[in-house]
Amino acid sequence: MSQIHTLTMPKWGLSMSEGRVNAWLKAEGDTIAKGDEVLDVETDKISSSVEAPFSGTLRRCLAREDETLAVGALLAIVVEGDASDAEIDAVIACFQENFVPGGEDAADAGPQAQRIELDGRPLRYLERGTGGLPLVLIHGFSGDLDNWLFNHEALAAERRVIALDLPGHGQSGKTLATGDLAELGAAVLALLDHLDIPRAVLVGHSMGGAVALQLAQTAPQRVAGLVLIGSAGLGAEINGDYLEGFVAATSRNQLKGPVSLLFSDPGLVTRPLLEDLLKYKRLEGVDGALRQLAGNLFPNGRQAQVLREVLGGDLPALVIWGKADAIIPVQHAAGLPAAVQVERLDGQGHMVQMEAADRVNTLIHAFLSRCNA
Amino acid sequence: MARKISYQQAINEALEQEMRRDPTVFLMGEDNAGGAGAPGEQDAWGGVLGVTKGLYHKFPGRVLDTPLSEIGYVGAAVGAAARGTRPVCELMFVDFAGCCLDQILNQAAKFRYMFGGKAVTPLVLRTMVGAGLRAAAQHSQMLTAWWTHIPGLKVVCPATPYDAKGLLIQAIRDNDPVIFCEHKLLYGMQGEVPEESYAIPFGEASFLREGNDVSLITYGRMVHLAMEAAANLARQGVSCEVLDLRTTSPLDRDSILESVEKTGRAVVIDEANPRCSVATDIAALLAEQAFDDLRAPVQLVTAPHTPVPFSDALEDLYIPDAAKIERAVLKIAQGRQAA
Numbered sequence: 213m214s215q216i217h218t219l220t221m222p223k224w225g226l227s228m229s230e231g232r233v234n235a236w237l238k239a240e241g242d243t244i245a246k247g248d249e250v251l252d253v254e255t256d257k258i259s260s261s262v263e264a265p266f267s268g269t270l271r272r273c274l275a276r277e278d279e280t281l282a283v284g285a286l287l288a289i290v291v292e293g294d295a296s297d298a299e300i301d302a303v304i305a306c307f308q309e310n311f312v313p314g315g316e317d318a319a320d321a322g323p324q325a326q327r328i329e330l331d332g333r334p335l336r337y338l339e340r341g342t343g344g345l346p347l348v349l350i351h352g353f354s355g356d357l358d359n360w361l362f363n364h365e366a367l368a369a370e371r372r373v374i375a376l377d378l379p380g381h382g383q384s385g386k387t388l389a390t391g392d393l394a395e396l397g398a399a400v401l402a403l404l405d406h407l408d409i410p411r412a413v414l415v416g417h418s419m420g421g422a423v424a425l426q427l428a429q430t431a432p433q434r435v436a437g438l439v440l441i442g443s444a445g446l447g448a449e450i451n452g453d454y455l456e457g458f459v460a461a462t463s464r465n466q467l468k469g470p471v472s473l474l475f476s477d478p479g480l481v482t483r484p485l486l487e488d489l490l491k492y493k494r495l496e497g498v499d500g501a502l503r504q505l506a507g508n509l510f511p512n513g514r515q516a517q518v519l520r521e522v523l524g525g526d527l528p529a530l531v532i533w534g535k536a537d538a539i540i541p542v543q544h545a546a547g548l549p550a551a552v553q554v555e556r557l558d559g560q561g562h563m564v565q566m567e568a569a570d571r572v573n574t575l576i577h578a579f580l581s582r583c584n585a
Numbered sequence: 586m587a588r589k590i591s592y593q594q595a596i597n598e599a600l601e602q603e604m605r606r607d608p609t610v611f612l613m614g615e616d617n618a619g620g621a622g623a624p625g626e627q628d629a630w631g632g633v634l635g636v637t638k639g640l641y642h643k644f645p646g647r648v649l650d651t652p653l654s655e656i657g658y659v660g661a662a663v664g665a666a667a668r669g670t671r672p673v674c675e676l677m678f679v680d681f682a683g684c685c686l687d688q689i690l691n692q693a694a695k696f697r698y699m700f701g702g703k704a705v706t707p708l709v710l711r712t713m714v715g716a717g718l719r720a721a722a723q724h725s726q727m728l729t730a731w732w733t734h735i736p737g738l739k740v741v742c743p744a745t746p747y748d749a750k751g752l753l754i755q756a757i758r759d760n761d762p763v764i765f766c767e768h769k770l771l772y773g774m775q776g777e778v779p780e781e782s783y784a785i786p787f788g789e790a791s792f793l794r795e796g797n798d799v800s801l802i803t804y805g806r807m808v809h810l811a812m813e814a815a816a817n818l819a820r821q822g823v824s825c826e827v828l829d830l831r832t833t834s835p836l837d838r839d840s841i842l843e844s845v846e847k848t849g850r851a852v853v854i855d856e857a858n859p860r861c862s863v864a865t866d867i868a869a870l871l872a873e874q875a876f877d878d879l880r881a882p883v884q885l886v887t888a889p890h891t892p893v894p895f896s897d898a899l900e901d902l903y904i905p906d907a908a909k910i911e912r913a914v915l916k917i918a919q920g921r922q923a924a
Contacts, residue, residue: 232819280819383587386781463789465839483792494751496782 214293216303217266223283224255224361231255232280233287242270244290249570251287258480260362263570268292271300282313325357325383330402333385337376337403341368345436345583346409349375350400352418354458354502356382356492359417362569367576376403378423380505386497391504393426393517401431413437413583415576417565418540419444419509425519428527437528437583439576442537442562444509445519447544452513454539459502464490473538476561523552530579532572534560553579587777593636595746595778596767599753600637600673602782604644607671610757612637613649613662614675633677634772655685659710663693666708671757676712678724679766682731693762694737705760709753715768715806715856716893716904725893727857732764733833733866739763739787740834744808746776748831751785758784768806788835796824799914800844802867803854804830807905811854814910823918833863841867842875849880852913854905859887881917886910
């Protein structure tokens with residue numbers, strides 16, 4: 213049986229309405245597997261690769277290089293099995309006839325982030341996918357749920373995946389009480405309760421990894437597995453200059469140096485990216501929240517809490533690190549118990565889940581089969 | 586999805602949040618509260634286009650209607666500011682500035698200097714600017730350059746709901762007189778605006794789009810036409826950077842020079858008349874400080890040197906549009922591949 217798939221312009225982030233095709237990474241006639249990178253696309257905020265959500269033969273590349281296309285526009289035709297050119301032409305004609313570039317409407321389509329009140333504080337989360345053992349994505353210091361832009365949808369193909377804005381971050385409430393891992397972890401647990409999720413696999417990046425470790429320690433019955441990416445909580449070292457520079461920065465140019473440390477490709481640190489970070493930093497309460505968290509968790513450029521012992525037991529754990537991480541050193545991945553799967557990615561920095569999204573998603577997919585509900 | 590509200594609601598929210606935060610903030614102007622001679626309680630218009638609607642009831646005694654006498658009430662606001670309050674005074678249309686110019690030019694703008702820093706004037710003068718509402722020659726002008734020319738004033742021209750809120754909050758907290766220019770055609774524009782309070786510092790342009798071939802430098806409503814032109818030009822393979830100045834005084838010279846250093850080509854878009862304008866000011870800056878970076882002459886896209894016409898057809902012709910911007914870009918973008 214054959215199936216004709218349409219590969220369309222993805223939507224990365226709520227504000228994306230169009231993308232520019234930078235380069236085709238596959239050619240017509242190539243066999244592609246699900247998850248393969250097919251082409252590079254650039255938006256005004258970010259550039260990344262489009263992965264095939266299905267396997268098959270790349271029969272038609274419809275978008276030209278350097279062409280700018282609306283979200284949802286047809287990029288390519290991938291065929292599983294056999295299909296005649298006439299059948300493909302018919303699918304293309306039907307698609308083009310029905311496709312309406314959405315503009316503002318497209319920006320509103322797709323899954324919507326929810327904002328709820330938990331323990332008297334607004335909390336934003338975004339849920340995708342259904343079934344399976346749920347996955348919770350926990351961002352790092354000064355991040356938000358958009359840090360999982362290139363992971364969320366791919367991971368949600370076979371399960372329910374929730375990303376949240378931690379207290380003090382994104383569009384959640386900015387006022388912190390104790391401003392420590394316990395408070396951040398309690399917010400994650402409160403969200404799990406709200407969503408009736410008894411057990412989940414926690415995926416934590418950087419400070420979010422320390423939150424996940426803390427939860428595995430204090431509420432082990434709720435945690436079915438841990439994925440720790442460039443994680444805090446596994447050693448004392450952290451780049452204090454980065455933290456200090458990021459917290460103190462009040463302009464685009466002051467922010468550029470610290471933020472460049474996060475990525476292995478400095479070209480990703482665009483001015484729109486910096487402006488989005490400034491927008492967050494200028495919200496009332498954010499400066500105080502960041503200083504409070506940094507002061508409690510990373511005083512004097514050291515991590516206050518090391519939670520390596522959490523990884524000693526039966527809890528399945530996957531640790532992913534960019535070898536060129538300039539924020540938290542990859543050395544923290546050494547010397548962990550043998551049962552912990554450790555993956556060090558060449559040339560990658562701290563934002564490895566964004567810059568090597570495909571590798572990270574594949575590793576997490578494979579790891580999940582080891583976790584039990 | 587973040588909350589979306591209009592430019593007008595963003596201004597209203599900034600006023601409300603600052604009035605809650607600081608009891609010395611108050612509003613005054615023609616029809617700010619009641620309007621049309623009504624007492625206010627029953628018939629609160631909240632300004633001629635409803636921008637201050639709802640505040641009269643929330644802040645009793647702090648939203649004041651004034652007589653139809655700009656020289657009187659603007660002068661009162663300048664005095665109140667010098668005496669320690671933070672008035673947000675509304676000059677309904679910027680075109681009426683002639684009636685109160687001395688209060689702004691010779692009083693508000695000079696106090697800090699003439700009193701050796703012993704007096705500050707934390708006044709915000711909110712005012713409607715710009716053409717396109719079929720309001721003819723006396724209610725449609727873009728007089729940004731007037732204010733920008735005067736030392737001692739700060740001049741703000743927000744293009745989006747997000748900027749309108751953050752820049753107005755900064756304007757109210759600022760200790761100098763600020764002319765806050767609201768484009769009447771933008772009031773209905775929707776955009777994402779955080780519920781929290783936030784202040785955007787003055788003198789910081791915003792890069793709305795990154796590009797390599799041509800810098801589009803502009804402010805106010807023209808920002809959206811520049812973005813439209815940039816999107817169209819991208820489909821033709823021309824990559825434009827769009828820079829929204831946000832404030833014309835102070836001016837973010839660094840960002841302008843940084844952008845043109847990269848692209849080597851600049852189109853400055855200004856809704857105002859073309860002589861002695863923000864556009865010519867930026868062209869002069871580029872000629873003086875970026876001459877070696879320029880690979881083509883700076884292009885200016887502005888209104889013509891005429892009053893704003895009353896005829897719909899002529900007014901449409903008067904206001905710069907995306908097509909004019911695209912033509913100006915294409916005129917200097919030729920040969921960019923060879924560069």
